[in-house]
Amino acid sequence: MNKLPSEENMTTRDTNETNDEGQVSRRSFLGLMGTGAVCAGAAITATSSASSLLGHASGGNAYQQSDAQRIESLANPPKIPDYDWNKHKWAFGVDTDRCIGCLRCMEACKAENSVQEDANHHRTWVERYVYLEGSDKAIVDSQTDPKNIEVTGSEMRYRFDNRYKDVKVDKAYFVPKLCNQCEKPSCVQVCPTGATFKAPDGVVLIDAKYCIGCQYCVQACPYGVRSFNEQRGTAEKCNWCYHRITKGLNPACVEACPTGTRVFGDRNDKDSPISEFIRNHRVMVLKPEMGNEPNVFYVGIDKEVS
Amino acid sequence: MPKHIVRLLAVIAVIAIIAITARTYFKDPSFYQYGHYRGNAPAEIASKIPKLRGSDTCKSCHKAVYAEWTGGIHNKASKDGTSKTVVVKYGPNCEVCHTSAAGNHPSKEAMPLSVEDQVHSIVHPKHHTLATNVPGKKLLLSPEEARSVCLNCHEKMPGRPKEQRQIAIDSHAGVEMCVTCHNPHSPKIDFSFVPRMVAMQKVFVGNAVAGKSVSASCAGCHGATGVSVSANIPNLAGQNSGYLSSSLRAFKSKVRDNDMMSAIAAGMSEADIENVSAFYSQNSCKVTGGDRAKVAAGKAKVATAGCAACHNAGGLRGAGAPGISGSKSWPNLAGQNAEYLGATLKAFQNSTRYHTVMTSVAKTLSAADIDNLVAYYASVDCK
Numbered sequence: 001m002n003k004l005p006s007e008e009n010m011t012t013r014d015t016n017e018t019n020d021e022g023q024v025s026r027r028s029f030l031g032l033m034g035t036g037a038v039c040a041g042a043a044i045t046a047t048s049s050a051s052s053l054l055g056h057a058s059g060g061n062a063y064q065q066s067d068a069q070r071i072e073s074l075a076n077p078p079k080i081p082d083y084d085w086n087k088h089k090w091a092f093g094v095d096t097d098r099c100i101g102c103l104r105c106m107e108a109c110k111a112e113n114s115v116q117e118d119a120n121h122h123r124t125w126v127e128r129y130v131y132l133e134g135s136d137k138a139i140v141d142s143q144t145d146p147k148n149i150e151v152t153g154s155e156m157r158y159r160f161d162n163r164y165k166d167v168k169v170d171k172a173y174f175v176p177k178l179c180n181q182c183e184k185p186s187c188v189q190v191c192p193t194g195a196t197f198k199a200p201d202g203v204v205l206i207d208a209k210y211c212i213g214c215q216y217c218v219q220a221c222p223y224g225v226r227s228f229n230e231q232r233g234t235a236e237k238c239n240w241c242y243h244r245i246t247k248g249l250n251p252a253c254v255e256a257c258p259t260g261t262r263v264f265g266d267r268n269d270k271d272s273p274i275s276e277f278i279r280n281h282r283v284m285v286l287k288p289e290m291g292n293e294p295n296v297f298y299v300g301i302d303k304e305v306s
Numbered sequence: 307m308p309k310h311i312v313r314l315l316a317v318i319a320v321i322a323i324i325a326i327t328a329r330t331y332f333k334d335p336s337f338y339q340y341g342h343y344r345g346n347a348p349a350e351i352a353s354k355i356p357k358l359r360g361s362d363t364c365k366s367c368h369k370a371v372y373a374e375w376t377g378g379i380h381n382k383a384s385k386d387g388t389s390k391t392v393v394v395k396y397g398p399n400c401e402v403c404h405t406s407a408a409g410n411h412p413s414k415e416a417m418p419l420s421v422e423d424q425v426h427s428i429v430h431p432k433h434h435t436l437a438t439n440v441p442g443k444k445l446l447l448s449p450e451e452a453r454s455v456c457l458n459c460h461e462k463m464p465g466r467p468k469e470q471r472q473i474a475i476d477s478h479a480g481v482e483m484c485v486t487c488h489n490p491h492s493p494k495i496d497f498s499f500v501p502r503m504v505a506m507q508k509v510f511v512g513n514a515v516a517g518k519s520v521s522a523s524c525a526g527c528h529g530a531t532g533v534s535v536s537a538n539i540p541n542l543a544g545q546n547s548g549y550l551s552s553s554l555r556a557f558k559s560k561v562r563d564n565d566m567m568s569a570i571a572a573g574m575s576e577a578d579i580e581n582v583s584a585f586y587s588q589n590s591c592k593v594t595g596g597d598r599a600k601v602a603a604g605k606a607k608v609a610t611a612g613c614a615a616c617h618n619a620g621g622l623r624g625a626g627a628p629g630i631s632g633s634k635s636w637p638n639l640a641g642q643n644a645e646y647l648g649a650t651l652k653a654f655q656n657s658t659r660y661h662t663v664m665t666s667v668a669k670t671l672s673a674a675d676i677d678n679l680v681a682y683y684a685s686v687d688c689k
Contacts, residue, residue: 080348100470104458128465165462206351207351
C-alpha cells in the first residue's frame with residue numbers, strides 16, 4: 001500500500017470533467033457539427049476512410065492488432081509504473097456456492113469508481129435466482145427491483161429483501177455479475193471512436209476522453225454490463241479496477257467480498273488464486289453460445305443464468 | 307465546365323479540407339499506436355488513485371480496534387478446501403462497514419477527499435451524489451445503521467448458503483440493536499461486555515394518557531395499573547416500554563403465541579401498542595415476593611448462570627440493580643410474579659416460546675435452578 005505514488009504525481013483524467021483542451025474542443029466541435037448534420041456525417045466518414053486509406057486500420061475486427069501494432073505493444077508498452085501489460089493475463093472467478101447476496105461488492109465498487117449511486121447504475125451487481133416449490137422456472141431479481149429499493153429506504157443503499165421468507169422455496173442462490181472482459185468483445189467492435197478497446201493483458205477499457213456517449217456499446221453487450229453515466233456523459237463499465245490491478249492490488253469487489261466468492265488473478269502465474277480456481281473447479285462462462293469467450297469463470301450456476 | 311459541377315466539386319473540396327484538418331487537429335498522436343485507440347489511454351486509466359485502501363492502512367492509528375478485528379471471527383482466514391495454496395478470507399474488513407473512508411474520515415490528513423471527488427463537486431453540483439453528500443452515509447455507523455449492515459450478511463434468507471451464520475431477526479434480536487450484545491469488530495459474544503455501551507438507543511414515543519384508555523380492556527387480567535390479578539399473569543407496571551411493545555408485536559405476529567394474548571394483540575393498532583406500553587411503563591411496580599427459603603440459592607445461581615449480563619442494569623460488571631435490564635427493549639425481572647417467571651423459563655426450555663438467546667440460556671437450567679432463580683427475582687426491589 002505505502003508503495004503507492006503520492007497523489008500530486010497522479011492524474012485523474014477519467015473524471016472527464018477536467019478542462020482538458022483536446023477533449024472539450026472535440027466535444028464542442030462535434031456539437032457545432034451537429035448543427036450541420038450532413039457535414040458532420042461526411043467529416044467523420046471521410047476521417048475514418050482516410051485513415052484506412054493511410055493504412056492504419058487493423059484487420060477485420062476492431063479488437064485485433066496489426067503486426068506493427070503488436071510489435072509496438074511488446075517493445076514499447078504504456079508507461080505504467082512497475083507494470084508491463086505483456087506479462088499478465090488477468091481472469092476472474094465467481095464461486096456462486098459461497099455468495100450470500102450481501103451486495104457489499106457493489107457498494108465497494110461504487111465507492112472505488114465513483115459510479116452514480118442509485119441502484120440502476122452499477123459496474124457490478126448481484127442477481128437472485130429463486131425456484132419456488134413445484135416450479136422449474138427461476139424468478140430473478142436484483143437490487144434494482146423496486147421492493148428491494150424500498151426495503152433499504154434509500155436508492156443509495158443496496159440490499160435484498162426477505163420476500164421469500166414465508167413461501168416454500170425449492171432452490172435459491174445469488175449470482176454476482178460483472179464485465180466478462182471477453183476475448184472477442186462486441187462492444188469494442190461497435191465503438192465508432194476507438195474509445196473502448198481490449199488491452200493485451202485481457203482487460204477491456206474505456207477511454208472516457210474519446211467516448212462520445214453514443215451508447216452503441218451499451219446495446220451491443222450481450223451481458224448487459226454497460227450502462228450510461230449521465231454525470232460524465234460517457235459509457236461506463238467494470239474494468240476490474242485497472243488502476244488497482246496495475247498496482248498489484250485486488251479489484252475493490254474482491255477485497256470487499258466477505259466469503260471468498262470472488263477470485264481474481266493472473267493466469268500466467270500458475271499459483272495465482274484464479275489459476276488454482278480454474279484448475280480445481282469445473283468452471284463455465286455465461287452465454288457461451290454468443291461466442292464472446294468471456295474471461296469470468298463461474299462455478300455453481302444453472303443453465304438459466306445468463 | 308458547367309457551373310453546377312464546379313459548385314459540387316467546391317463543396318466536396320471544402321468537406322475534404324474540413325475532414326483532413328479535423329483529423330490532423332483532433333487525432334491524438336498516440337492513436338493507432340497499439341490499435342484503434344489512444345495509446346496514452348491505458349496509462350491514464352491506470353493512474354487513478356485507489357480509494358479503498360485496505361484494513362492495514364487503519365492499523366497505525368486505530369490500534370485497539372484493529373487488534374480486536376484481526377483476532378476476531380470477522381477476520382477469519384482459512385484454506386480453500388480445494389486448493390493447497392489459496393487462502394480465503396472470511397468476514398468484512400474495515401471498509402465494508404465504514405464505507406469508503408476516503409473523503410468521509412474525520413481525520414482529513416489520513417483520508418483526504420480524493421482529487422476526483424473535489425473535481426466532481428465543483429463541476430457537477432446538481433448531480434452530486436457522492437458518498438460525502440449522502441445524508442447519513444457517515445463513517446461512524448449509528449447502532450441502527452450498524453444493524454442494517456449486519457443484517458445484510460446475517461439475516462436468515464433463502465439463497466444464502468447454510469455455511470453463513472444467519473439469524474431470524476424476530477426471535478434473535480427483536481428490535482434490539484446488534485451492537486448492544488455483539489462487538490462489531492469481534493462479534494463472538496463476550497458476556498462481560500453485555501450490554502455494550504451504545505451511543506444511541508431507539509426511543510419509544512407512546513402517549514401514556516391515550517394508553518390509559520386502551521388499558522381498560524387489559525385490567526381484568528393485568529390489573530388497573532398493571533399489577534396482575536393472578537400469579538400466572540405477568541405484572542406490566544414499571545416494565546420497560548420497549549419490551550412491552552415488542553412483546554405485543556410478537557403476540558400479534560404469533561412469533562410468541564399465547565391463546566389469550568395473541569387474540570387480544572391481533573386487534574391492536576401500532577399506536578395502541580406504543581401508547582399502552584408507555585402507560586404501563588410509567589406506573590409504579592410492586593414486588594410480589596418469592597419463596598424466602600429459595601432466594602439465597604437463586605442469588606448464587608444468578609451469579610454463575612450469567613443472567614446478569616442482560617438482566618442487570620450494569621451487566622456482568624455488576625454496578626447496576628439486579629433484575630433491571632440493561633436495555634430498554636429487554637424485560638425487567640425484578641418483582642415479577644414467580645409463577646409466571648417459572649412457566650416462562652420452562653416455555654423457553656421446550657421452545658413453546660422461542661428466543662435464540664433465552665432458549666439456549668434456559669436449556670442450561672435444571673428445574674431446581676428455575677425454582678430458585680424465580681424466587682430470587684420475584685423478591686428483588688423493582689424500583
